[in-house]
Amino acid sequence: MRVLAAMSGGVDSAVAAARAVEAGHDVVGVHLALSTAPGTLRTGSRGCCSKEDAGDARRVADILGIPFYVWDFADRFKEDVIDEFVGAYAAGDTPNPCLTCNEKIKFSALSERAQALGFDAVATGHYARLVDGELRRAVDEDKDQSYVLAVLTARQLAHAMFPIGDTPKSEIRAEAARRGLAVADKPDSHDICFIPSGDTRAFLGARIGIRTGKVVDAVTGESLADHDGVHGFTIGQRKGLGIDAPAADGSPRYVTAIDSATATVTVGPRDRLDVWSIDAERAVWTRGTVPDEDIDCVVQVRAHGGLAPARARASADGTAFTVELGEPLTGVARGQAAVLYRPDATRGDEVIGCGRIVRA
CATH class of the missing domain: 2.30.30.280 (Adenine nucleotide alpha hydrolases-like domains)
Structure with missing residues (x-):
C-alpha cells in the first residue's frame, strides 16, 4: 500500500512513519509548512511546524530511507484555521483549532492531494485507533486524541492510518530511541501551535482590536x-x-x-455554569449513516475532560443533534465540539459522531 506519512518533526509522527515502513508499505514522508514565517524557530515545547521541526522530520526520513518533501500549506492554514479561530473568538465562541486543522488541513487538503497523487492512505502520529473502520480511543488515555479526530468523515477515515494508537507514549519514546531517532526526547508541543508565546489574549487583541x-x-x-x-x-x-x-x-x-x-x-x-442539555450543528457521523433512534452515549466537550453520560437525538436531516445529560457539565461554551462515544464502563470508547456546540 502507498502511504503518505505526515511528519511534524515530533517523536509521535516519526515512530508512526517508521512503523508504516516496517509494515512493508511504500512510504513517502511529507512535512506541512504551515507558518507564514518559515524562519520561525521552536521555543522548547511551544510552537510547531517551524524550521527546526522541518529539519527534524527530514533527518528522520533519511534514517528511515524514505523520500521526503515539504508542502506549503501556509496560506490555507491561515485562512481555514487561524482566521476561523480569530473570527470565532470575536463572536464570543470558544473554538478548538486542533480540531479545525484536522478537519480542513490534515484530513481534507492533505488527504485529497495524497489521493490525487495515488496514495492509499495518510499516516499520522495521532493517538487514536481504527478498528474495522471505527474510530476508537487510544490505549494511552492521557494522550488520547480521538476527540479532535471525531470531525473526520467515514470516507476520510477509510484513507487514514494511526500506527501508534495502540501504544503508551512512554513506549513510543523508548522505541524512537531504539530506532536511533534523535527526536526520541524532543518535548511535546503544548498550547496553540500558531501562538508560540502562549499569550492567546494578546494574539487575539492584535487581530481583533x-x-x-x-x-x-x-x-x-x-x-x-x-x-x-x-x-x-x-x-x-x-x-x-x-x-x-x-x-x-x-x-x-x-x-x-x-x-x-x-x-x-x-x-x-x-x-x-451547570448545563443539562446541548444543541450541536455541523454534525459528522463516524460510520457515515445518521442514527434513526435516540442514542445512549457518553458525551465529551473538551479535549481532556468534560465527560458525562447522555442521550442524544439526531435531527431529521442528520446535520444537528441534541444531547440530554445524565449529570451536569460545567464550562460548556459555544464553538466547542460535542463528541459522542458509544458507552462502555465510564469514558466510552468508540466515536459515534460529533458536532459544534451552538447552545448549552
Missing part, C-alpha cells in the same frame, strides 16, 4: 467592570475578569455568558 464592553453580575445586573473585548473571555473563566472583589457572600465569580453583539460579559456563581 479593542471593543470595550461591560462585565455584568448575573444575579444583580450590576456593572462590575469594563473590558477591552469579548475575545478575552470564555465560559467558566474565573481569573482575569478585571473585578476587584468577590461577590457579596465572598464566593468567586465565573463567566456564565458572552454576548458579542452588545460586548457584554456576564459573571455569576459556579452553579450558574
Whole structure:
C-alpha cells in the first residue's frame, strides 16, 4: 500500500512513519509548512511546524530511507484555521483549532492531494485507533486524541492510518530511541501551535482590536467592570475578569455568558455554569449513516475532560443533534465540539459522531 506519512518533526509522527515502513508499505514522508514565517524557530515545547521541526522530520526520513518533501500549506492554514479561530473568538465562541486543522488541513487538503497523487492512505502520529473502520480511543488515555479526530468523515477515515494508537507514549519514546531517532526526547508541543508565546489574549487583541464592553453580575445586573473585548473571555473563566472583589457572600465569580453583539460579559456563581442539555450543528457521523433512534452515549466537550453520560437525538436531516445529560457539565461554551462515544464502563470508547456546540 502507498502511504503518505505526515511528519511534524515530533517523536509521535516519526515512530508512526517508521512503523508504516516496517509494515512493508511504500512510504513517502511529507512535512506541512504551515507558518507564514518559515524562519520561525521552536521555543522548547511551544510552537510547531517551524524550521527546526522541518529539519527534524527530514533527518528522520533519511534514517528511515524514505523520500521526503515539504508542502506549503501556509496560506490555507491561515485562512481555514487561524482566521476561523480569530473570527470565532470575536463572536464570543470558544473554538478548538486542533480540531479545525484536522478537519480542513490534515484530513481534507492533505488527504485529497495524497489521493490525487495515488496514495492509499495518510499516516499520522495521532493517538487514536481504527478498528474495522471505527474510530476508537487510544490505549494511552492521557494522550488520547480521538476527540479532535471525531470531525473526520467515514470516507476520510477509510484513507487514514494511526500506527501508534495502540501504544503508551512512554513506549513510543523508548522505541524512537531504539530506532536511533534523535527526536526520541524532543518535548511535546503544548498550547496553540500558531501562538508560540502562549499569550492567546494578546494574539487575539492584535487581530481583533479593542471593543470595550461591560462585565455584568448575573444575579444583580450590576456593572462590575469594563473590558477591552469579548475575545478575552470564555465560559467558566474565573481569573482575569478585571473585578476587584468577590461577590457579596465572598464566593468567586465565573463567566456564565458572552454576548458579542452588545460586548457584554456576564459573571455569576459556579452553579450558574451547570448545563443539562446541548444543541450541536455541523454534525459528522463516524460510520457515515445518521442514527434513526435516540442514542445512549457518553458525551465529551473538551479535549481532556468534560465527560458525562447522555442521550442524544439526531435531527431529521442528520446535520444537528441534541444531547440530554445524565449529570451536569460545567464550562460548556459555544464553538466547542460535542463528541459522542458509544458507552462502555465510564469514558466510552468508540466515536459515534460529533458536532459544534451552538447552545448549552
